[in-house]
Amino acid sequence: MSDQQKVDDLDEDAARAELERLARRLAEANRAYHRDDAPVMSDAEFDALRARNAAIEARFPALRRDDSPSRQVGAAPAEGFGKIRHEVRMLSLENAFEADDVAEFVARIRRYLGLPAEAPLAFTAEPKIDGLSLSLRYEGGVLVQAATRGDGETGENVTENARTITDIPARLRGAPDLLPDLLPDLLPDLLEVRGEVYMSHADFAALNERQAGAGAKTFANPRNAAAGSLRQLDPAITAARPLRFFAYGWGKLSAPLADSQSGALSRLAELGFATNPEMRRCEGLDAMLATYRAIEQRRATLGYDIDGVVYKLDDLALQDRLGFRSTTPRWAIAHKFPAELAWTRLRAIDIQVGRTGALSPVARLDPVTVGGVVVSNATLHNEDYIAGRDAKGAPIREGRDIRPGDWVQVYRAGDVIPKIADVDLSRRKNDAQVYVFPQECPECGSPALREPGDAVRRCTGGLICPAQAVERLKHFVSRAAFDIEGLGAKQVEAFWRDGWIREPADIFTLQERYGSGLKQLKNREGWGAKSAENLFAAIAEKRRIPLNRLIFALGIRHVGEAAAQLLASHYATWPAFEAAVTAAAPDTPEREDLLSIDGVGAVMAASLTQAFANPAERASIDRLVAHLEVEPVRRRAPVESPVAGKTVVFTGTLERMTRAEAKARAEALGAKVAGSVSARTDLLVAGPGAGSKAKKAAELGIETLDEDGWLALIGAG
DNA sequence: GTGCCTCGAGTTCC
DNA sequence: CTCGAGGCAC
Numbered sequence: 001m002s003d004q005q006k007v008d009d010l011d012e013d014a015a016r017a018e019l020e021r022l023a024r025r026l027a028e029a030n031r032a033y034h035r036d037d038a039p040v041m042s043d044a045e046f047d048a049l050r051a052r053n054a055a056i057e058a059r060f061p062a063l064r065r066d067d068s069p070s071r072q073v074g075a076a077p078a079e080g081f082g083k084i085r086h087e088v089r090m091l092s093l094e095n096a097f098e099a100d101d102v103a104e105f106v107a108r109i110r111r112y113l114g115l116p117a118e119a120p121l122a123f124t125a126e127p128k129i130d131g132l133s134l135s136l137r138y139e140g141g142v143l144v145q146a147a148t149r150g151d152g153e154t155g156e157n158v159t160e161n162a163r164t165i166t167d168i169p170a171r172l173r174g175a176p177d178l179l180p181d182l183l184p185d186l187l188p189d190l191l192e193v194r195g196e197v198y199m200s201h202a203d204f205a206a207l208n209e210r211q212a213g214a215g216a217k218t219f220a221n222p223r224n225a226a227a228g229s230l231r232q233l234d235p236a237i238t239a240a241r242p243l244r245f246f247a248y249g250w251g252k253l254s255a256p257l258a259d260s261q262s263g264a265l266s267r268l269a270e271l272g273f274a275t276n277p278e279m280r281r282c283e284g285l286d287a288m289l290a291t292y293r294a295i296e297q298r299r300a301t302l303g304y305d306i307d308g309v310v311y312k313l314d315d316l317a318l319q320d321r322l323g324f325r326s327t328t329p330r331w332a333i334a335h336k337f338p339a340e341l342a343w344t345r346l347r348a349i350d351i352q353v354g355r356t357g358a359l360s361p362v363a364r365l366d367p368v369t370v371g372g373v374v375v376s377n378a379t380l381h382n383e384d385y386i387a388g389r390d391a392k393g394a395p396i397r398e399g400r401d402i403r404p405g406d407w408v409q410v411y412r413a414g415d416v417i418p419k420i421a422d423v424d425l426s427r428r429k430n431d432a433q434v435y436v437f438p439q440e441c442p443e444c445g446s447p448a449l450r451e452p453g454d455a456v457r458r459c460t461g462g463l464i465c466p467a468q469a470v471e472r473l474k475h476f477v478s479r480a481a482f483d484i485e486g487l488g489a490k491q492v493e494a495f496w497r498d499g500w501i502r503e504p505a506d507i508f509t510l511q512e513r514y515g516s517g518l519k520q521l522k523n524r525e526g527w528g529a530k531s532a533e534n535l536f537a538a539i540a541e542k543r544r545i546p547l548n549r550l551i552f553a554l555g556i557r558h559v560g561e562a563a564a565q566l567l568a569s570h571y572a573t574w575p576a577f578e579a580a581v582t583a584a585a586p587d588t589p590e591r592e593d594l595l596s597i598d599g600v601g602a603v604m605a606a607s608l609t610q611a612f613a614n615p616a617e618r619a620s621i622d623r624l625v626a627h628l629e630v631e632p633v634r635r636r637a638p639v640e641s642p643v644a645g646k647t648v649v650f651t652g653t654l655e656r657m658t659r660a661e662a663k664a665r666a667e668a669l670g671a672k673v674a675g676s677v678s679a680r681t682d683l684l685v686a687g688p689g690a691g692s693k694a695k696k697a698a699e700l701g702i703e704t705l706d707e708d709g710w711l712a713l714i715g716a717g
Numbered sequence: 718g719t720g721c722c723t724c725g726a727g728t729t730c731c
Numbered sequence: 732c733t734c735g736a737g738g739c740a741c
Contacts, residue, residue, distance in 0.1 A: 095732085224731065325723070354727060362728085379728050381734070391735065414732040417728055455735060456726090558737075560725045599724090601738050 015060045022053040081156035081231075084147040088251035090135060090194065091152060092327055093128075093310065093334040095414060099289055102311065105333045106285050109313060112322060112330065122314040124261045125291040126248065126279035128334050130305035130415075131198030131226050135251055136162060138191045141172040148230070151479070152327070161230055164239035165197065167246075173272035192251035193273060199226040200304045203242035221372030222305050247273035248310070261314045278302070281314060292335050299337070307415055308336035339411040341421060342375075344368035346406045349380065349435055353443045353467035355475050356557050357459035361386060361437070363408070363420060371412050378410055378418035382455050383437035391455045397422050403432045443467035463616055469503070470496050472555045476504045480561050481553035482545065485538040486531070503620050504553070508543065508627035511536040546631045547574055554621060556611045558604045566599045567608075574630040584609045598672065642713055644670030646682040651694060669714055685710045 010018065057063065096102045110117060135155065137145040146162030147155035162168050172187050199207070204222040211218045219225035229241035247268045250257060257264040262281045269275045278295055282288045292309045299306060313319050313331035322330040345366045352360045361380040368375055380386050380402065384393075388401045400423050402408065407424040437457065441448050446461035459465050463472075473496065474489045476482055487507070495501040500514065514521045515536060522532035545553075548568035552561050559567070571577035584590040584605065594605045611617055648671045650662050662685070666673050671683075684697040684704045697704050705713065 360727060377729065417732050562724060603737060
């Protein structure tokens with residue numbers, strides 16, 4: 001039997017034939033196992049065939065087939081998973097903690113849509129599964145890709161692992177094997193299904209028992225078990241883990257699934273997905289809250305972890321009108337269950353110094369389990385929070401302060417960040433000392449000052465403060481900035497400690513200084529020739545950097561990712577940006593130009609000018625930029641619309657849409673919406689009651705339309 | 718001046 | 732993820 005023939009004895013033709021046979025047999029076995037749930041061979045046999053396939057390929061690399069099992073299963077590179085950019089961003093949800101928050105959510109939607117309080121408005125309500133989100137892409141009815149949420153923009157390619165989950169169909173139900181011509185009638189050409197991967201309580205307990213029996217580490221909770229299982233590099237391990245999946249939404253679609261949220265979910269169920277059986281359609285707030293209470297009551301008997309209820313506006317046309325804020329849709333909200341609480345002892349209060357010099361107090365706690373995770377640190381925000389006041393001086397915790405040695409109540413805000421909810425005065429020792437917030441930076445000794453009206457105290461040491469310098473470097477290499485692979489927070493700290501890297505520019509001379517010679521990176525502990533080479537390559541790769549990333553990476557106060565993007569698109573090139581900001585002293589035309597950017601105000605402008613006017617900081621920036629090739633901003637893909645690139649101002653009463661809606665709509669069409677009329681304005685849309693703006697527009701000879709004229713122009717009725 | 722709506726900054730644990 | 736604060740509309 002040729003299966004048994006030694007790989008070394010195979011000639012090329014025999015190898016080619018056998019690879020073909022192996023590909024076919026393994027694909028069959030996969031289908032039988034994952035799709036039909038009827039295995040045709042044992043796991044050991046399956047593994048043996050895969051191993052043989054790999055061995056033959058190793059000897060005849062040129063014969064490796066496009067459909068080789070090694071590409072489909074276990075093909076993930078050792079470094080990790082490939083990255084996948086989501087065509088439609090995977091957003092998170094806004095949270096509601098009280099019924100009032102939900103009422104406000106509904107009221108806001110009515111306001112936004114211009115609907116009176118008595119107009120009917122339906123929502124779906126379904127349990128919020130405590131798992132991890134996954135996006136599944138089906139082309140021609142066949143699963144071709146699965147990606148984790150990641151940062152919402154880019155996730156990890158876990159396709160092979162997703163294929164092992166029985167709730168995830170490899171083909172949409174009704175996908176014809178042989179009649180692709182009929183496809184458009186029956187199924188969407190392209191469908192991205194989104195949902196939650198989770199593990200049931202029973203499966204979690206059994207898995208942990210197995211793990212313990214095998215001497216492997218057990219998981220803290222089902223969520224971690226699910227996350228750990230999905231992110232296995234070897235899909236065979238994932239396949240052995242009992243993961244499940246509920247579909248709750250969608251991303252890119254070639255055709256709408258339905259005209260309502262509930263209808264779309266029914267359609268997903270028809271296509272073969274598990275959807276949550278607890279989902280209800282609710283007519284209005286009272287029904288929503290009743291469903292919340294009902295689901296909360298059934299929480300313990302569902303058999304899987306949930307952490308709240310998600311409400312979504314049912315009408316998809318209305319969802320469309322509401323659109324999105326930067327990270328959340330306006331038409332959905334998560335109503336969270338009350339957080340789990342636990343009492344423990346506060347051992348000490350430590351101070352951390354951040355990138356901007358902010359002194360942040362951290363609570364060191366006796367370890368305690370909260371919500372399935374052991375917590376030993378918690379944030380204390382700032383000195384007012386410790387003292388029992390909020391930013392406005394109003395009492396929190398009824399004014400009770402927090403002292404080292406106290407018994408404190410801990411919870412995980414949003415089920416993530418540990419915080420202190422309360423303090424037990426009855427257990428406080430008589431000699432407990434009031435905590436005195438340091439007035440000097442604990443890292444560099446510089447005075448730590450608090451600006452009037454500011455909640456945080458900041459170290460004034462600037463770049464001479466080691467903590468600030470290191471944090472700024474960490475920010476520089478972070479994901480949204482230079483994102484240098486192999487140079488994370490830990491490495492930055494180590495390089496800093498040894499004086500190898502003191503400022504961003506040093507990263508780009510690292511190879512020059514430590515690529516050869518006496519002291520070499522490859523001789524450092526934990527490094528080798530290969531890893532050193534990889535790091536130098538990763539650094540070299542980032543010498544070309546998009547302008548927005550560079551601006552963000554500089555770490556100028558008040559200039560985050562969004563502001564950096566605004567600045568980059570306004571100035572387009574580094575020389576233009578640099579010259580403008582350098583010249584933008586108060587009351588100069590350059591300052592005016594800076595302030596004219598929608599989203600840039602006085603505080604940000606001052607912060608920018610200040611950074612570039614500081615000689616030390618400026619010199620550091622210049623040294624850095626000398627190593628870089630800054631990519632000008634890519635023009636946004638031009639939107640096909642008559643108003644693309646135009647600056648539009650709305651004034652007066654708009655009768656057919658709300659102002660917010662008009663703005664969102666115009667921006668989606670590529671227009672810039674400004675608040676006041678100036679020489680730069682291209683178009684004024686004036687409703688009844690327009691006053692000074694219409695007059696000014698007339699004086700400047702700016703084209704003016706009424707609301708109907710505008711809607712006709714953009715082709716909406 | 719007030720009240721949204723976002724963004725920025727700092728945070729923990731796996 | 733949350734809080735504070737910046738930016739802007741009303």
